[in-house]
Amino acid sequence: xxxxxxxxxxxxxxxxxxxxxxxxxxxxxxxxxxxxxxxxxxxxxxxxxxxxxxxxxxxxxxxxxxxxxxxxxxxxxxxxxxxxxxxxxxxxxxxxxxxxxxxxxxxxxxxxxxxxxxxxxxxxxxxxxxxxxxxxxxxxxxxxxxxxxxxxxxxxxxxxxxxxxxxxxxxxxxxxxxxxxxxxxxxxxxxxxxxxxxxxxxxxxxxxxxx
Numbered sequence: 001x002x003x004x005x006x007x008x009x010x011x012x013x014x015x016x017x018x019x020x021x022x023x024x025x026x027x028x029x030x031x032x033x034x035x036x037x038x039x040x041x042x043x044x045x046x047x048x049x050x051x052x053x054x055x056x057x058x059x060x061x062x063x064x065x066x067x068x069x070x071x072x073x074x075x076x077x078x079x080x081x082x083x084x085x086x087x088x089x090x091x092x093x094x095x096x097x098x099x100x101x102x103x104x105x106x107x108x109x110x111x112x113x114x115x116x117x118x119x120x121x122x123x124x125x126x127x128x129x130x131x132x133x134x135x136x137x138x139x140x141x142x143x144x145x146x147x148x149x150x151x152x153x154x155x156x157x158x159x160x161x162x163x164x165x166x167x168x169x170x171x172x173x174x175x176x177x178x179x180x181x182x183x184x185x186x187x188x189x190x191x192x193x194x195x196x197x198x199x200x201x202x203x204x205x206x207x208x209x210x211x
Contacts, residue, residue, distance in 0.1 A: 029197055033068035034059065037081075037107055038203065044112045045204075048119050055204030057134065058115060060194030061141075064186065065114075070107050080104035082114035089113070096120055114141075121145055126152075128163040131191070134207035135165035138187040147175065147183070 041062075045053035065083040066072040078085050082104075084092070089102035096116045103109040121140045125148060127133035140148045150173035152162040160167040165187070172180045195206040 054207040056199035057207040059198040060190040063194045081110035131208035132165040135187040142186040143183040
């Protein structure tokens with residue numbers, strides 16, 4: 001069968017048109033500061049996670065934390081791109097010396113520290129899949145590894161699957177209602193909203209992509 005060049009040309013035009021529409025919609029959501037730090041983020045991610053590092057997820061995490069504002073300070077005192085609390089900034093080099101002297105308002109330190117801390121948590125959580133593991137990792141980044149582990153134990157005691165994020169996310173081992181709501185929304189926004197945005201913009205794979 002001879003190819004229908006006219007039809008192929010129309011399909012190609014439509015694909016380019018809709019990609020252009022998506023770019024026009026998506027690009028304003030990605031701050032200009034993000035593009036300035038893209039190369040640094042990719043380099044640090046690959047240094048810690050390898051060449052298939054989920055760069056889009058890391059970009060989505062920074063977007064969620066600070067909208068790429070290096071000078072951001074939250075009402076509770078979290079600082080910089082990755083919104084580290086001062087106590088966490090001081091503690092992190094003790095367990096991950098490669099982060100170096102804490103400098104939360106430095107973009108390079110914040111990006112490296114966030115990626116290293118994510119890896120530190122990742123190595124300490126168990127999950128049914130990479131996507132579940134990322135959800136637990138991000139939940140722990142937001143609220144603490146101890147809470148994730150307590151929630152998993154509570155889920156197991158109630159007959160739920162402690163390795164499934166969807167199962168464990170239903171259980172609250174003691175957070176306030178506001179903190180529980182924030183913590184459960186945090187992984188979803190990064191993995192499903194912001195990570196997907198950066199992935200569509202060509203920043204690389206996300207944490208829930210099949211390997």
